[in-house]
Amino acid sequence: MAQKRAGKTIKVSVSLASEDVAVLKRRAKESYGGNLSAAFSEAAKWLRQREARRRLIDGLGGPTLTPEGATAIDAEQAGGPRYEPKKLRRTRAA
Numbered sequence: 001m002a003q004k005r006a007g008k009t010i011k012v013s014v015s016l017a018s019e020d021v022a023v024l025k026r027r028a029k030e031s032y033g034g035n036l037s038a039a040f041s042e043a044a045k046w047l048r049q050r051e052a053r054r055r056l057i058d059g060l061g062g063p064t065l066t067p068e069g070a071t072a073i074d075a076e077q078a079g080g081p082r083y084e085p086k087k088l089r090r091t092r093a094a
């Protein structure tokens with residue numbers, strides 16, 4: 001159950017997998033001087049941004065990425081061949 005706290009924060013109790021806690025603690029140590037609350041806040045901010053992107057995409061008519069396009073992006077990110085658009089042939093002007 002949430003408890004009232006000073007300022008804009010509330011205290012909550014959560015149960016997480018030990019691997020998830022280890023990741024959060026490592027992130028807190030590396031980026032926030034060990035402040036675990038700051039690592040949770042960062043994760044929550046990431047989720048808010050992800051939800052906002054999804055709402056924007058839905059508002060614009062939904063996703064347009066095809067399975068082939070997704071495969072090409074995955075291959076490029078994995079260090080595979082880059083997409084190179086076909087070169088247009090130019091005709092000489094008269």
